[in-house]
Amino acid sequence: QQQVKQSPQSLIVQKGGISIINCAYENTAFDYFPWYQQFPGKGPALLIAIRPDVSEKKEGRFTISFNKSAKQFSLHIMDSQPGDSATYFCAASRVSNFGNEKLTFGTGTRLTIIP
Template sequence: QQQVKQSPQSLIVQKGGISIINCAYENTAFDYFPWYQQFPGKGPALLIAIRPDVSEKKEGRFTISFNKSAKQFSLHIMDSQPGDSATYFCAASPSGEQGAQKLVFGQGTRLTINP
């Protein structure tokens, strides 16, 4: 119930294309869904996050789509650039006394944008 399943494991996209990474969860207590971007040798950095009261959130070229009934959410990167090449992690956490940031992470997607 605590798992977040992420796919694909790796993704290669041409420059200018759309990158799409998907995640699915089981725990209905999850109410915060962030995406993290990690470059080699660095810690993960928050990219964009969504709560279940909206179905979509857009920040620049990055969009989260959220489907509460299907318990799925996805990251779309429009006009993908070589600088977007990194590992992307979806995550989820429940609210409540034990810590809103007790994040459960997906397995990660290594994204490569070919020039």
């Protein structure tokens, strides 16, 4: 019940296109859903996050869409650029009164943007 399922495993998108990565979770207690970007040899960097009280959050070219009833959320990268080529991880956690608990990560999507 703690799993977060992520798809696709890898994705190739042409420069300027839209990259879409999907995640699904099982634990209805999760109420914080971040996306992390990871370049080879580096730590995960927080990209954007959403709480379940909204269905969409946009920051620049990055948008999270959230469907609470379906227990799914997705990352859309508009106007994808070669510099966006990285591994993307979705994650989920529960926010308690004392701060957020452990992050449960998806399996990652290796995104490649081709010119």
